Amino acid sequence: MADTPYKVLLLIASILVTLYFLLHRWRYNRFANIPSPLKRNLFVGHLGYIAAEFKKAGSSTIHPDYVLENIWRANGCPEFMFLDTRPANHPLALIASHDIAEQITKSTKQQPYSTTKSRTIQEGFGRLVGKLSLLTQEGESWKALRKQFNPGFAPQHLLSLLPVLVCKTGIFVDKLDALAKSGTATELEPLCTNVTFDIIGEVVTDTDCKAQDETQSNDMVKYFKSLVATYAMSSGLTFDWLNLSLQARRYVYGKRLDDAVKKCVKGKYEDMQAGRSDKTDRSVLALALKDTEDLTPLILQSITDQVKTFMFAGHDTTSILLQRVFYALSIHPACLKKIRAEHDAIFGDSDPKEVILARPDETMKALVYTSACIKETLRLWPPAATARMSHNGLKIRTSEGEEVCLDDCVLYLVQHIIHRDRKVYGETADDFVPERWVGDIDTSSATVDEEGSTTGASKIPISSWRPFERGPRNCIGQELANLEARVILACVMRRYDFVKVGLGEAEIDEKDQPIVDEKGKYRTKSELLSTMSITSKPIDKTVMRIQFHEAAT
Numbered sequence: 105m106a107d108t109p110y111k112v113l114l115l116i117a118s119i120l121v122t123l124y125f126l127l128h129r130w131r132y133n134r135f136a137n138i139p140s141p142l143k144r145n146l147f148v149g150h151l152g153y154i155a156a157e158f159k160k161a162g163s164s165t166i167h168p169d170y171v172l173e174n175i176w177r178a179n180g181c182p183e184f185m186f187l188d189t190r191p192a193n194h195p196l197a198l199i200a201s202h203d204i205a206e207q208i209t210k211s212t213k214q215q216p217y218s219t220t221k222s223r224t225i226q227e228g229f230g231r232l233v234g235k236l237s238l239l240t241q242e243g244e245s246w247k248a249l250r251k252q253f254n255p256g257f258a259p260q261h262l263l264s265l266l267p268v269l270v271c272k273t274g275i276f277v278d279k280l281d282a283l284a285k286s287g288t289a290t291e292l293e294p295l296c297t298n299v300t301f302d303i304i305g306e307v308v309t310d311t312d313c314k315a316q317d318e319t320q321s322n323d324m325v326k327y328f329k330s331l332v333a334t335y336a337m338s339s340g341l342t343f344d345w346l347n348l349s350l351q352a353r354r355y356v357y358g359k360r361l362d363d364a365v366k367k368c369v370k371g372k373y374e375d376m377q378a379g380r381s382d383k384t385d386r387s388v389l390a391l392a393l394k395d396t397e398d399l400t401p402l403i404l405q406s407i408t409d410q411v412k413t414f415m416f417a418g419h420d421t422t423s424i425l426l427q428r429v430f431y432a433l434s435i436h437p438a439c440l441k442k443i444r445a446e447h448d449a450i451f452g453d454s455d456p457k458e459v460i461l462a463r464p465d466e467t468m469k470a471l472v473y474t475s476a477c478i479k480e481t482l483r484l485w486p487p488a489a490t491a492r493m494s495h496n497g498l499k500i501r502t503s504e505g506e507e508v509c510l511d512d513c514v515l516y517l518v519q520h521i522i523h524r525d526r527k528v529y530g531e532t533a534d535d536f537v538p539e540r541w542v543g544d545i546d547t548s549s550a551t552v553d554e555e556g557s558t559t560g561a562s563k564i565p566i567s568s569w570r571p572f573e574r575g576p577r578n579c580i581g582q583e584l585a586n587l588e589a590r591v592i593l594a595c596v597m598r599r600y601d602f603v604k605v606g607l608g609e610a611e612i613d614e615k616d617q618p619i620v621d622e623k624g625k626y627r628t629k630s631e632l633l634s635t636m637s638i639t640s641k642p643i644d645k646t647v648m649r650i651q652f653h654e655a656a657t
């Protein structure tokens with residue numbers, strides 16, 4: 105009996121030693137092959153460095169890209185960097201070189217459809233896009249889906265959508281007119297999100313979602329907005345899965361969204377079965393339902409997930425692009441002058457909407473400087489990114505010829521860093537210089553050299569500009585986004601002056617004029633940083649005052 109306490113102590117000690125041994129192995133052995141300049145803590149890995157950087161930045165709402173960039177810089181800007189973010193998340197390999205990014209996204213013998221997507225996409229915003237989403241499907245089932253939807257994004261078909269784009273832009277312009285008359289500063293985000301939602305609603309479901317008329321907008325718009333709002337400030341590095349109330353809200357809004365989209369899918373299916381729909385309809389929904397005899401629960405769910413994916417991917421990112429380009433042009437007076445001169449030359453005194461409808465192809469091609477502004481905006485403020493994860497021995501090769509296996513890590517291709525690489529973009533890497541793209545405004549991945557060599561007048565390696573990502577899993581909607589942005593800029597830039605208010609506002613001199621710095625940019629009181637809400641969004645929703653441009657009135 106006297107031995108019992110010792111036995112208990114011995115048992116506790118051996119349990120503790122075993123636990124320590126297991127923890128040690130879990131933390132230090134599994135990814136020991138990947139070099140890392142940072143010391144790992146047994147319990148929290150590298151999370152301490154990340155927390156410290158957020159603290160230094162003085163804000164928990166800034167996009168984690170800024171924090172990762174600071175850690176990466178402090179450690180000598182390596183081509184890739186390992187961060188052990190367990191137990192908050194899967195370990196992370198931060199990819200900072202365009203060359204390594206290309207190795208991950210290109211098609212190989214082993215992975216013909218490129219490296220598989222990271223499971224963090226489904227864990228992160230699976231409720232928004234659904235489990236069967238094109239965004240996360242793999243192998244032959246992904247290929248079949250992509251093939252099904254490609255006709256909806258063919259260049260000639262996209263041009264046939266111009267009347268819809270022009271009509272929705274007309275409503276957007278009416279809204280901006282009202283704001284210009286009122287003189288009140290406003291968040292541009294809802295306006296840009298509503299116009300891009302209206303456009304994608306037509307492209308995907310061939311119906312008017314009325315997102316720009318808040319009193320009449322349909323249930324899909326309402327529930328998308330409620331659900332997206334629950335992702336504000338979810339950085340992917342936080343413990344969201346422990347927040348039960350957040351998870352409950354996501355479940356409820358996710359279910360309502362799913363029901364609203366299913367209703368829309370069933371309506372279209374009935375129309376098609378009854379021969380009430382247009383045979384030339386190439387909306388995403390019509391393409392998905394083509395040849396569907398029996399709308400089984402599984403087929404209904406799959407189509408619902410594709411509709412949700414296209415609706416979300418197709419409006420959120422383009423809205424960010426618009427906000428960023430309006431802001432960039434508002435603080436770069438020389439670029440604003442050039443884009444207006446281009447619009448003067450193309451449209452003269454005519455209404456751009458009429459010219460676009462009368463000569464669609466020719467007008468879109470003529471908007472060269474406008475396209476360069478779009479391309480430069482996407483370089484400096486890429487709205488989206490990709491995260492991959494390999495499980496079958498993927499090895500990356502560094503510029504020094506070293507091969508490293510990155511299996512089971514989230515491979516995060518940090519466009520924010522890749523797009524500002526000084527070796528590629530030189531001294532002006534952080535500056536807004538659309539001129540670097542004139543002569544090479546192509547944003548289509550279909551026409552680019554797979555080896556990532558230089559093309560066009562810019563002589564910039566093709567793989568160094570990847571806002572739509574590259575390889576087989578690149579963005580299917582990139583040309584639609586580009587078309588939307590061109591139409592909207594053509595209708596808006598000569599009509600208004602956008603003036604930033606609050607974050608990122610220009611400094612004013614004693615004569616009430618913005619102060620111009622040595623690079624020709626307005627000096628600003630602060631930087632308009634981004635936050636993470638699934639995608640990378642301006643932190644203040646882009647508060648601006650809109651004024652009629654004098655020359656236009």
Ligand code: HEM
Pocket residue numbers: 221238239240250413414417418419421422425486487488489490491571572573576577578579580581582584585
């Ligand atoms: C500025 C606008 C846009 C940006 C920056 C953007 C960015 C991206 C990126 C980076 C990916 C790759 C994601 C990954 O590899 O995980 C992607 C995929 C995708 N995008 Fe976009 N996108 C934009 C507009 C659009 C539009 C307008 C649509 C809808 C028509 C769309 C639909 C999709 C879809 C369905 C995928 C998945 C493709 C696949 O896996 O086959 N995107 N996008």
